[in-house]
Amino acid sequence: MLAPLLATAAALTLFLAGPAAPQTAKSKGYRTTPVGYSDTPVLPGSRWRVHDIARPHPRAITPGTESTQDRPGQPPSDASVLFDGRDLSGWMARGGGGDRGKTGPARWKIENGYMEVVPGSGTIFSKEKFGDCQLHIEWAAPTELAGASQWRANSGVLLMERYEIQVLDSYENPTYADGQAASIYGQYPPLVNASRKPGQWQSYDIVFEAPRFEGDKLVKPAFATVFHNGVVVHHRQQIVGRMAHRVVGTYAPHGPEEPLGLQDHDVPLRYRNIWVRRLKGYDEP
Numbered sequence: 001m002l003a004p005l006l007a008t009a010a011a012l013t014l015f016l017a018g019p020a021a022p023q024t025a026k027s028k029g030y031r032t033t034p035v036g037y038s039d040t041p042v043l044p045g046s047r048w049r050v051h052d053i054a055r056p057h058p059r060a061i062t063p064g065t066e067s068t069q070d071r072p073g074q075p076p077s078d079a080s081v082l083f084d085g086r087d088l089s090g091w092m093a094r095g096g097g098g099d100r101g102k103t104g105p106a107r108w109k110i111e112n113g114y115m116e117v118v119p120g121s122g123t124i125f126s127k128e129k130f131g132d133c134q135l136h137i138e139w140a141a142p143t144e145l146a147g148a149s150q151w152r153a154n155s156g157v158l159l160m161e162r163y164e165i166q167v168l169d170s171y172e173n174p175t176y177a178d179g180q181a182a183s184i185y186g187q188y189p190p191l192v193n194a195s196r197k198p199g200q201w202q203s204y205d206i207v208f209e210a211p212r213f214e215g216d217k218l219v220k221p222a223f224a225t226v227f228h229n230g231v232v233v234h235h236r237q238q239i240v241g242r243m244a245h246r247v248v249g250t251y252a253p254h255g256p257e258e259p260l261g262l263q264d265h266d267v268p269l270r271y272r273n274i275w276v277r278r279l280k281g282y283d284e285p
């Protein structure tokens with residue numbers, strides 16, 4: 001009996017009081033702080049004050065999700081997705097067979113959400129070009145072991161077509177240290193060997209700073225920070241020059257943005273979940 005009466009009384013009170021005033025953090029009794037200041041010192045080398053009220057805010061994005069062995073994760077909302085498991089429309093081939101240097105459609109195999117190198121069909125390149133970027137890529141070596149050292153499931157992530165983060169089955173497969181998985185090929189071994197067994201999906205997360213040229217002159221070399229399966233293996237490592245075998249790679253001028261390449265090294269290695277985010281200042285358009 002009492003409950004319906006109380007409910008009616010509550011409804012009547014609400015009706016008589018009219019719409020409630022909007023509640024703010026302050027009216028709720030929460031502690032607050034100003035959302036910025038204009039009387040604080042200017043940061044050294046900056047045009048912004050400490051806690052500057054006029055300083056623009058970073059764009060909000062939706063972060064991605066982690067991959068599992070069974071399924072790839074979701075890229076962040078502001079990433080350029082270069083391969084989502086469906087097709088090679090974002091890629092083209094160059095080289096392969098007797099046609100090295102010739103450009104054509106990418107002819108790697110698509111299957112079950114991954115792409116697989118078709119040996120001899122050529123290294124593939126993204127149609128989109130990148131300079132400074134964050135790159136995520138996953139790969140898996142074949143379980144059938146067909147060779148050793150550099151012939152054990154070799155491929156490569158070619159930043160700007162020419163700076164190679166080595167892809168190799170380095171699980172119990174000795175090779176020269178600067179040529180194992182996650183090495184900057186021919187230059188720097190990874191800090192540790194974080195390789196998984198062949199057949200398992202592995203990830204590279206790369207923060208790459210493109211080199212800068214003024215005319216023919218190199219004014220700033222490239223740098224790479226690399227995580228292999230979540231483990232840091234290069235910490236802003238300066239890159240010596242382009243990928244080279246048995247010689248020291250050097251720099252030659254190129255554009256501020258160039259395609260991403262994936263190497264055909266005659267082994268049916270697989271890739272999935274490839275995305276890139278261009279790196280720029282948070283307040284740059």
Ligand code: MG
Pocket residue numbers: 154155156164166167263265
């Ligand atoms: Mg390679």
